[in-house]
Amino acid sequence: MNAASRALSADRRLFNRELSWLAFNRRVLEEATNSAHPLLERLRFLSISGTNLDEFFMVRVAGLKGQQIQGIDNLSADGMTATQQLDAIAEQADSLVVAQQAEWLMLREALAEQGLQVLAQDQLSDAQKQWLSSHFREQILPVLTPQAIDPSHPFPFIPNGGFSLAFDLRRGSKDPVVELLMIPPTLPRFIRLPGKTLAFIAIEAVIRAHLDQLFPGFELAGSGAFRLIRDSDIEVEEDAEDLVRYFRSAIKRRRRGRVIRLEFAVDTPADLEAMVREGVGADSALVVESAGFIGIADLGQLVEVERPDLKFPPYTPRFPERIIEYDGDCFAAIRSKDFIVHHPYESFEVVVAFLRQAAEDPDVVAIKQMLYRAGKQSAIIDALVAAAEAGKSVTAVVELKARFDEEQNLLWASRLERAGVQVIYGFVEWKTHAKVSMVIRREANVMRTYCHFGTGNYHPTTARIYTDLSYFTASRRAARDAAKLFNLTTGYVQPKGLELLTLSPKGLRDKIMQLIDTEIANARDGKPSAIWAKMNSLVDQRVIEKLYEASEAGVSIELIVRGVCCLRPGVPGMSSNIRVKSIVGRFLEHARIFVFANGERLPHRKARIYISSADWMPRNFDRRVEYMLPIENPTVHAQVLDQVMIANLIDNEQSWVLGPDGGYTRLKPGKRHFNLHRYFMTNPSLSGRGQALAGKAVPKLRLTQRG
Structure with a gap:
């Protein structure tokens, strides 16, 4: 490592893990805007981005909140305090939510043009309103339990992910009544309306339209909607005597975890919002207002409708x-x-x-x-x-x-x-x-x-x-x-x-470091040297620093990291020989494959290839039982290297390239389009058959096909 590289501060050497994850979820959201995908698949990506964000707050943000509340001043690997990270997360997450809402509006309009409508109450026909009134009375009303909020009715417990409505009601000259209505998770978020066309209406719109049945004799003075996310991480205490009993108790405690995020509909009156914030104990929570659909993850319900023309063509996996x-x-x-x-x-x-x-x-x-x-x-x-x-x-x-x-x-x-x-x-x-x-x-x-x-x-x-x-x-x-x-x-x-086998928590990081050291030695001896690695996340600081050392020794490094990547590529004097890409498409890239050139020019039959259960993260190296296995069988070796890895490297339709500034840029295919998912769906895969299946040769993949 040269002096210029050593002089770079932590915030220049590494990307923040949490912000890198948010960047990954934005790539997932970008697939919702991808016009190459059918409309319902785009909606699926939008829903997944919502589910991902919920879990991020439940676990990662919850952990940072805990540090902040307890006054723990540990810095992240890139030199940020918990408070600094939370501030940055709030800004990025808010931007992500705004983009989600904008995409939902566009998809809603596009789906309507294709005969799949999500209607508001004022868009219903008289026949639809009549059916809905009967449906509400018979199928929904019996399940609902409104609760008055007053000294004799304290604010109820709202479960994690709970979506609720609050109402400010009046009845003549009597004192106003505040009512809370938790929407039971057993009710679908969207109700299918009868008729030949596919038409839906959201459950909250249905409830609001039938308040006369729910609160007869009352007049509505104001209403609002909210949804909350709770701390859902479970930390195991080292002195736990019975793991099964501990987890049964911890799962119950999880449901009552600290409120981490509280989302209100933008039109919620200030007095109702204040009442809810006090009622759920959201003093330390991230509170946001949304002008659109609350609970983006619930849009996944619409994806399940029978409209195969709006989904990916069905695919049936081959039996080996x-x-x-x-x-x-x-x-x-x-x-x-x-x-x-x-x-x-x-x-x-x-x-x-x-x-x-x-x-x-x-x-x-x-x-x-x-x-x-x-x-x-x-x-x-x-x-x-x-x-x-x-x-x-x-x-x-x-x-x-x-x-x-x-x-x-x-x-x-x-x-x-x-x-x-x-x-x-x-x-x-x-x-x-x-x-x-x-x-x-x-x-x-x-x-x-x-x-x-x-x-x-x-x-x-x-x-x-x-x-x-x-x-x-x-x-x-x-x-x-x-x-x-x-x-x-x-x-x-x-x-x-x-x-x-190489196992963690003892030995796996050291083995990875040794393999990188071998490539460094080969590069310094003038031999071919390269590392190709495919994983879900790259976070471990020691391995990242070793990759930086390899880069500046002349080792060519190609990383395919789908999710979090804390390594900063392409920085002169530090990571000039490292390229990082992320693939996000129809399937979720999950396999861990590590390739080391071993003194030969890749791809080569003498390369060292490993498959693993582990990503390159501290938790995988230090706190998990993982394995890494070398692939020695020549046929399998060739299949993994010449097919799987090269296909990942040359994909240019679903790939994003990470820049030294932390931004991801979608690759433009140019003249040669290559979609690795389509390739393996339409060509014989591995099947233990080598390079041919049913008389059809597997097309030869070459790195020169890269767009």
């Missing part, structure tokens, strides 16, 4: 050809040769089939499974239950600390235990984030182990929209390492003598 070749026998296919499956282009059903076959196979004696997120409907859980009920030894490491899935994971753990599965809850201080399965099978009086290593969760829903890799192997070295990984999580047995 390797398994079909072996008549559905997963074990025979894996025994023949390691192979990799590329989700969602190839079906997650292959992972389910692997475990189902294990459950049904009389020669299988044991299954070991790590579960971080499994979804609400999980065939994986069904397979594990079936295996246990069939008398096999089944062990499941269930991570209770998977944020927002804690309650579901408790339910799965209970079901698994009832079936006879040995359930392990991991560590108090660490999260078990590795995605690994082991199936131990007796073959000719010898125990053979089949392993699955994934970059994504065992979650059937996200597996249809997240791009991830599933690696299947019968390697004895991989099996021995996987067994040590499980023994670490189940019995605190420290893994010694690992042959293939």
